[in-house]
Amino acid sequence: MGINYLYPDFEVHRDREKCITCRVCERQCANEVHSYDAESNRMVSDDTKCVNCHRCVSLCPTHALKIVKTNHGFKDNANWKGDVIQDIYRQADSGGVLLASMGTPKDYPVYWDKMLINASQVTNPSIDPLREPMETKTFLGQKSSKIRRDENGKLITKTDPQLALNIPIMFSAMSYGSISYNAHKSLALAAQKLGIFYNTGEGGLHEDFYQYGKNTIVQVASGRFGVHPEYLNAGAAIEIKMGQGAKPGIGGHLPGSKIGEDISKTRMIPEHADAISPAPHHDIYSIEDLRQLVYTLKEATAYTKPIIVKVAAVHNISAIASGIARSGADIIAIDGFRGGTGAAPARTRDNVGIPIELALASVDTRLRQEGIRNNVSLVVGGSIRSSADVIKAIALGADAIYIATSALLALGCHLCRTCQSGKCNWGIATQRPELVKRLNPEVGSERLVNLITAWNHEIKEMMGGMGINSIEALRGNRLMLRGIGLNETELQILGIAHAGQ
């Protein structure tokens, strides 16, 4: 065994008074933490295997369990913190690149929490959304800035293809492979019920899900898995993935161990071979190349579908967005660095990219300055956690937002951040059939619908408070935001005044 440098992060606390030895914890833990000791007629636990996913805690019928972060730690050191030391031990053990999942847990500023929303008082009265119509429907796509007439002088009303969203929220890309069949089905069913969209990610579209095509965004990424004309035409829009907030600048990699029969079929690659998405698209080295791919996809779908270009929020994002807005793309999706992932190198996830709030504000500002804001719609994602974040994003200039982590939480994810292990006890980030079945899409989709419906009510309520009755009137309305505890530079980038001003 040698020396064990890594100690359990969590301790399983079982209240012996309450435990009825029903063994549900044992049956439900794919990490094999719990077991039954017949001799003592007691449940026992192996703390070293616990990832703190709470499956056992949630299902324990007598609430006899809790998982506690160990208070055992290294000698206090503000510089060499425990997790830093542990990472070094891990790498010294393995020689491997640290792999992590979900969004970064590091303590970076969350600008959403440093912005406050306005409300009407006395003048410009607020609106009661229970009594008066409140519009949250929005359309994504190129908006013509000119009125055009035909040779007879009649108005040409035909617009570029648009995505119509009942609520300005969409489920962002998660591939079948990174998440399970049932997680995908839950998203698809919910998108259909809500009149919004979910996104295939780069995993192809399972044959069972073609029926949800009207509420599907199909993705084309550097690996082009499962991409063919039928796929491109199945969705309501096509997204070219250039980058992802959690891992800007690098590609994706679904290990061969996760490529079972069904995923192999959907991605159209052999079973058990790695699915590697290269870091760049090897046919895109310039905005001109990007334009070429945008138009290839438009040609492939006879100009019937809007094309989304998704990029990670990085340092010069406004210049990049400006290029994309000129590439013929209809929608730009920007993914902030706090966004989630099924697996990413930890160093990249935790250190590369910029917060979505700053990226969004600077992109919206830049596109307006250049007079090309109407060329594209802006969709932002990367840790949108509540309806308040949605309101703030729209006020900063977004047309709609993408959520993924919030959606997974609705499905039961407990953010244990071990997706890469493939042993998701909630049936989400796993391909093991006995775990996948834990997520009944009927339950999952209902929870998603509940979440988004609740957010929509809250959005309407806050809009009403601002005296705004249409989401379109909130977009880019930065007067509705004030900063709190932000410095001059931050306020300037966000384009908002400080609270009290």
Added chain:
Amino acid sequence: MKRVYVNEQWCLGCHLCEYYCAYANSGQESMVKALKDRTINPRIKVEEKNGISFAVNCRHCNEPLCVKSCIAGALSQVDGLIVVDASKCVGCYSCIMACPYGALMPNEEGVMQKCELCTTNTHGKPACVQGCPNKAIVFEER
């Protein structure tokens, strides 16, 4: 009539239905008090093998063979619900012989007990349904 329906596709084999059943029919207010250090004898049982699992309890048949076979008149069909009068049951097990689902089982005293959809305890709605974490057991009118 509303009945319990079981869908093996969503059954996780967690056995919680059995524990909620045993608790519901224990007459105790606390699950811990009801079940701690006891071998439970629920009215719903999970079958599991090779990764497949599903719960089985009384189907409340329209033509109940158990009722027709009961020598004591202890089983009867009341508004569709098959109930057992424990005081009349003599433990002959004719119902075990008759039930094609194997849904009846004796209690610790050898008297028959069966799922009565929690209509005869304080839970009101089937506890197995309420306790199922994945809607593998539903209570529906069909």
Added chain:
Amino acid sequence: MHYVIVGNSIASVGCIESIRKIDQTGTISVIGDEVHPCYSRPLISYLLENKTTEEKMTYRNDAFYEQNNVKLMLGKRVQAINTETKQLSIDDGSLVDYDKLLIATGSCPFIPPMKNLESVKNRFTFMTLDDAKNLEKVLTKESRVLIIGAGLIGLKCAEGIRDRVKTITVVDLASRVLVSILDEAGSSLVEKKLISEGITCILGDSVKEFVNSDALLTSGRVVGFDVLVLAVGVRPNVSLVKEAGGEVNRAILIDETCQTSLADVYAAGDCCESIDCITNERKVLAILPNAYMQGETAGRNMAGEDAFFDKAMAMNAIGFFGLHVITAGIYQGSDKLFTTESGYKRLFVQDGKLVGYILIGDTINRAGIYTSLVRNKTDLATIDFDLISEEPLLMAFAKKERAHKLGDAQ
């Protein structure tokens, strides 16, 4: 419409309940020679064992006859059926008209000739509630009871009175107990149980003669006794139908609608011969579930529906001192045997179908799953028979069939 039912037992209740599901207005009359409301005869041993009471023995609740609007004529005996006039003559001299008639007269104890039997004062049969009550009156802690017959009735009687008496001796001509429902190994298990409970079993022997308080057996053995219970067998009560010209073999012949050869006359229960669904042979299948279902089928046909009962088969669930026995079907074909700590299981397979089984002790759980295989003549190739042989599980059925059994949840 006037429905008349002769006999007031299980078949009668089945008939009443099914008629009333269809016809709420026709009159139903029940004529029975016993004065009690319908009770279940197999319970009389449990009554003596104090596992039930006379009140709880009633097969349906007190309001049953009233709720179903049934005219009860108890303590009366039907003497003849006139199929011409559609009338019954009752022993009180009255006549009862019928439109549809059910004969559910059951059976009565068969008593073989035994020398000096009439000299035995405390002599009982063990069929009816009155039999049990009469027996109970004479039993004391000092009684030595001799039971002739080691069949279901004799042994249940033994169990029922075991704690009330000093000794029990069971004598049977057959070489083992429960010969009608068990194989040798099964009989031996039950016999062992009986012996361990202090019951003496004398098998392959019979009473030659009663002398004072002794029974002299053919073997020469002498058994002293104070109380004699005769439980050798039963005879179907067929005379009414026979005398009216109906076809009768060992019992009344009925078809799958439970009709006799006489127009508008049906029969159900222990007085009938029905067609064994496994062998397609005519048999007296005098067991309670058949009685109910035949009565029910007869009732439905009497009330104008077309109903068939084609699932008659032998099956028995019985226990002695906690040792449970469940059997069904016929014991033919190849067999599969499993022995366990406290019991055993034997399955009989013929032509790819389960045709019968014997379960004793801890193998009885969920036995109905096996019964359903026999009753439905399930092709064993369509299920996992190895698995289901080990243990009766719905898991052994194909996925689709399983889903169907579980209610076709979506």
Added chain:
Amino acid sequence: MTTIDVGLKPFDELNREIRACTDDTLVLNDVNGQRYIGCALSNKNITINGTSGNAMGAYLDGCTITVNGNAQDATGDTMNDGMIIIHGSCGDAAGYSMRGGKIFIRDSAGYRSGIHMKAYEEKQPLIIIGDRAGSFLGEYLAGGTIIVLGLHQEGKAPVGYFCGTGMHGGKIYLRCDTLPSDLPQQVSSSDATQEDMQEISAHLESYCAIFDLDKEALLASHFYVLRPNSSTPYKMLYTNV
């Protein structure tokens, strides 16, 4: 058969005409680099006289495109099925992520040909390049076959730098006497076996017929085969946080 004189027609207009055309055979004359010709097409055969533009035959799904001239970049991008024949050379990134069908190039191909080509069951893509391929040939190759014949290379390796980097499936046949000097660690090279030669022979059958080449003479020369070392090359790279 429909003939279109393309001239300087804008690409979108041309492609709309092609899509709308009910004939299953089309001849495009005087093509001047119009892009996206035959994009996602599955139901007609096209002959292009002139120079086709970028992304010709992208997502092609089962017809034949013949170019009498040169082709530009991204030819047959993510092609699913069908055949592209180029009587000349083609630009960069030919057959990128191609999953099925065939691309036959008479002369040379630019950089990054056959990157991330992949195979799935009956879909086994094939690229044959007559003379030379530029750098990065078959990068991330996940399946399918690339053959480079080096017709005018006199036995020198007919590829540029970084051939087969990140390769984890498929194979590359090179007709030459010396291997590229910088083969990456994911690639193992060997002389083509008899079995390999049979496969090459089968692949060359129609190629040689189309371009009027002496197959037997080609087969008489030496071929190398490049294969990946592992189908899961990055398995050992990671450790979990």
